[in-house]
């Protein structure tokens with residue numbers, strides 16, 4: 001991980017679960033992590049608990065609903081202004097509605113596709 005020390009990572013869905021775990025691990029390895037999710041307060045709490053490491057690692061939280069393209073573009077614009085860009089992109093945000101093919105709700109299917117298919121495509125394009 002030494003080569004990534006001081007570099008910048010974007011982690012989507014950093015407010016809980018696997019994304020919070022990845023964000024914390026990258027910070028401990030000296031990365032500057034821009035963690036995004038809708039519940040930015042949870043990311044800020046995690047950031048406070050991690051602080052800034054001896055190698056300069058830290059977690060910066062930003063509110064972003066990945067189903068909103070303007071929110072995504074704001075994240076990349078902020079990262080460019082603050083850090084000069086992003087070196088590592090972790091498309092982690094996800095959710096699952098209990099919504100089966102036979103009885104499911106179209107809105108819930110659309111939400112899952114937006115968060116887990118379309119958003120990672122937009123984020124990857126903007127990252128590259």
Ligand SMILES: NC(=O)c1ccc[n+]([C@@H]2O[C@H](COP(=O)([O-])OP(=O)(O)OC[C@H]3O[C@@H](n4cnc5c(N)ncnc54)[C@H](OP(=O)(O)O)[C@@H]3O)[C@@H](O)[C@H]2O)c1
Nearest residue numbers: 013014015016017018019037038039065066067092093094
């Ligand atoms: N846990 C498992 O066993 C497992 C297995 C296979 C795949 N996965 C995948 O791994 C990823 C993380 O899973 P997890 O278990 O850590 O889930 P989790 O604890 O429910 O966390 C999901 C994260 O995604 C974020 N998110 C959801 N909708 C969002 C939106 N519209 N905009 C921005 N962020 C959004 C949530 O943040 P906010 O609610 O604050 O926005 C949260 O931070 C998901 O993609 C999941 O599908 C998990």
